[in-house]
Amino acid sequence: MGIRENIQEVREKVAEAANRAGRDPGAVKLVAVTKTVPVDKVMEAYNCGLRDFGESRAQELLQKCGHLPPDANWHFIGTLQTNKVKKIIGRAGLIHSLDRIALAEEIDRAARETGQVARVLLQVNIGSEETKHGLPPGQLVSFAARVAGLPGLPVCGLMAIAPRCGEPGEMKPFFREMKALFDQVKESVPGLFMRHLSMGMTGDYQVAVEEGATILRVGTAIFGAR
């Protein structure tokens, strides 16, 4: 199948999942994850109507966003080193992976110095996996409260990568806990702009939609295996 058919299929499955959950499919944003995907294929996805693209490396994001039309929205979804923040802040509209104070302070500082703002999501290590980045769920509220006061750092929601399980259904409790954490942070921490819950990838995006995801990050199901 080609990219157009793949996107069509993902959209249909998202709509089905949203309907099952009584949600508006239009409230779910599809981010095409383009890491390792050549520019011509990314452009093909753009020509199918996609406008949101995700990269996990600063260099690759900078290189690709120069080749796409200016109305493409870029999402930074990987581990971000503080020394790369200045380079991507005007290019990535949303950084999904804030998980430490030093990075929060650097994004805030870079925003005030450059006059460019990047919205951010707090990454949560929802499966408490040693190999994964992200805040431990138990530290999320205090971290959110600490960064809420930084003027150059609009916190717009949460992001998680669910642990790999055998069946998509096994992800459900993790996604459900993310939604609960989202609601908790939204209710208990003033000064945030909680709107987005970024969760769900190729293997589990339908479950994520059923559990309240507002942003899906899908690579393989659109572009094929990397």
Ligand SMILES: *Cc1c(COP(=O)(O)O)cnc(C)c1O
């Ligand atoms: C690669 C990646 C994705 C997309 O993964 P697929 O399984 O190819 O859909 C989503 N989120 C992050 C953070 C990634 O690094």
